[in-house]
Amino acid sequence: MRGLLILLLALFATPLAAQDSLPPAPYAYRQLDDPALEAKAQELMETIRCLKCQSQTIADSDAPMAGDMRSQIRMRIAAGEHPEVIRAWLVERYGDYVSYSPRITSLTWPLFALPLVLITLSLLLLRRRFRGKGDAS
């Protein structure tokens, strides 16, 4: 009975304040007035990883820090900065981890090479098999 009561109470428990009470950064939830610039910013934000939630992009995340990142990205795009310059700026600070658009480096090249190798291998195997059949008939 007591356990049930505790369980019931737990339903209504509110988590301790673990978030700030400041309003979001100016452009966290506000689009840029120029649709072309906003589209540029949106495209970049969809390929930048949220540092707090890690499996979301900052475009999808409601974490305050993601909001701050969106605001900064929108303001820098509005100031005329190129999206890839902003991406490079973030990668310089957080490593490749922060970007969802992987670069080809000495560490990541197998990711790009492996599919090509597998396709070539399967083509060779298939060719051998088909040729084998042709010989038999």
Place this chain on the structure above:
Amino acid sequence: MTETPKTFRWALWLPLALFLGFIALAVSGLLWPADRNVASTMIGKPLPQFALPPAVPGGQGLSTADFSDGKPRLLNIFASWCIPCAIEAPQLTQMQAAGAEIHAIAIRDRTEDVSEFLARYGNPFARIGKDDVSAVQLGIGSSGVPETFVIDGKGIIRYQHIGDIRPEQVPMILEKLKEAQR
């Protein structure tokens, strides 16, 4: 009985071997989860240019120039709404008592909340800047609160500690601060 050619054997066992390898990978991932902290890649690089207003009334703000007088310092990234920050407060006080100069940046915080936090947990900070849009935090590659950076006398970031400083980590951080003197 027909004898299967020896060369076919390995191909027969290969799927099972791959499957077992996959299971081993999944189990190892569950038992020893990867480090989810996002480390700054700014170690060895200078602090970005910034000038933050004071986080408490009557206090001093924080700017890049405050790190370039030749003395190594700690830079603590905290917030009054962050519970681990309260937990590490005694360790910061202890390091200040041991001679470390600590500057701080309050992330997304209100002055009255910071004042209350300092009144409750003590104020080991020489200066506290107020960063309302995490701009400096992003600039130094910090991904959360609390974090503590060792900054050398030329304003170069030398070390990053992610998460709260536990009592047993105090000597290590002080050692890093001493190393930054060289």
